[in-house]
Amino acid sequence: MKITILGRGRVGGGLATALTRAGHDVTAPDRSAVADAARSAQIVINATPGAGSLDRLTALRDALRGTILVDVSNATVDGPDGLPAALLYPGSSLAEQLQQALPETRVVKTLNTMLYSVMTAPTVLTQAPTVFLSGDAPPAKQIVAGILADLGWHREWITDLGGIETARATEAAILFVPPVIRSSGFAPFAISIAR
Template sequence: MDRIAVLGNGRVGANLSAALSRAGHEVAVGGRAPGSAADNARKARIVINATPGDSSLERLAALREELRGKILVDLANATVDGPDGLPAELLYPGSSLAEQLQDALPDTHVVKTLNTMLYPVMTAPAALTQRPTAFLSGESAEAKQVVLGLLGDLGWPPEWVTDLGGIRTARATEAAVLFVPHVIRSAGFAPFAVSIAR
């Protein structure tokens, strides 16, 4: 089992921390205090970015040394929110948060995943009535294999996971966040995920 640092202690971070702990991993949660985040990142093999996407780049770039050689699992979507607090537009049009993080952290293996669903689905994919899809984007095949194992611990069978390729493909999955406000307004805040039907 791995030592994992979860950066962000909101609903997403708390949900993942509990599930990974139940799976037997040693999990440390870093909140808003830079010192605790740096300390937890330094000691971990895998760091999960569950911080708000509009501030993730600044927060994680400040941890460049602590994240050197680590796997950074990026779950966040960087958006500009509308008046109702729901995503209205992308913060990095023509790019993605994952790409920005990889550029800022060249010695870190960034893997984008679990950003195309509401947070309860991340740790309970089988609870949906239809099979969801989790996507992987990243430059390191080895890092993606490690993340695939983590997804398995969270209840994702390998056949429910699609590797899209390099980190540039994250701009496609991050753009899917623009579906979210419309789906929520249409059907309420019920768990859902993007799924590839074949």
């Protein structure tokens, strides 16, 4: 698939490398070429810092029309140590805000409940992790599930939570990150649903 990744940091760079290795046609444009790259993509992945994502992506409304927008960001207010301390959209979520602002784009929330390195290497963990899907368009979620499989996620590890409003739950999980890092260090981890 033709995939454009917005964000060239650790998250975006890791996803670009892994998806290219899986055979996808991946573009990670600089800011001057974002609109053209988004317009020509089947899937756009938002790996930009969550606090600025809504403004950044709303400005791309026309370019994103008809695409699937995979949102992997968390919109938080950082504490003095630079780690997430509160949610930017309490009572809502970045994914819901994006879907409301981009009604002609199919927003799917995923990959936001783990340390960035696990996104593209889930099998490094000692137990099976869970990755969640939230979105209002089931066909878009099926396509994104296929992308997750290309990243190494087993089908039984993927849980579809339902509509875009369920992203509130997964985005709130970011508040686990600071205490986990403080207690265990900066080691790979993810949420896992045990049944």
